[in-house]
Amino acid sequence: MDQPVLAPPWRISEWLNTTKALDLEAQRGHVVVACAFQMLCPGCVxxxxxQLKAVHDLFAPLGARVVGLHTVFEHHEAMTTTALRAFLHEYRVRCPVGADAPAEDGSPIPQTMAAYGMQGTPTFLLIDRSGRLHRQIFGHVPDLQLGAEIMQLLCAAVPNGPGVTP
Structure with a gap:
């Protein structure tokens, strides 16, 4: 992305692994790393x-908000919230995960996926402290590249405040 734009709000039908809904606007002041995935996507699994688990383990203690977005655009009947809950348990995913809300017009593309213009899954979203979509990465991203980009955002100065010291 050339110029970061304000990240669109998430449209989530249900949150898992958290006791309260996560509002993207409320995350301002924090770096947000979100991974859009599907349970039946081989590249995601x-x-x-x-990567999502490693990012959560490494960067959440440094203040990053790490979130999974279950973004279903195919096999809707197989990917229920009950199946997602079991998947998260089996794969030991501990970060909050939001189930992307289905399209209101009957389209197979869920609302958050459409709002971001995602090409598919997996897609990583890197959102800076000001709530701008710094980068959107479709497909596999090398671990070192992802880690370096997250650390760059964490170390960037907060407007009217200090940056995070690693």
């Missing part, structure tokens, strides 16, 4: 879910 083999690469993105392990």
């Amino acid at each position: 083999s690469h993105a879910i392990p």
Whole structure:
């Protein structure tokens, strides 16, 4: 992305692994790392879910908000919230995960996926402290690249305040 734009709000039908709904606007002041995935996506299961877990373990203690977005655009009947709950348990995903709300017009593309113009899954969203979509990455991203970009955002100065010291 050339110029970061304000990240669109998430449209979530249900949150898992958290006691309260996460509002993107309320995350201002924090770096947000979100991973849009599907349970039946091979690239998500083999690469993105392990990355999401590692990002949560490494960067949440530094103040990053790490979130999964279950973004279903195919096989809707198989990917229920009950199945998602079991998937998160089996894969030991501990970060909050929001189930992307279905399209209101009957389209197969859920609302958050449409708002971001995602090409598919997995997609990582890197949102800076000001709530701007710093980067949107479709497909596999190397671990070192993802970690470096997250750390760059964490170390960036907060408007009218200090940056995070690693």
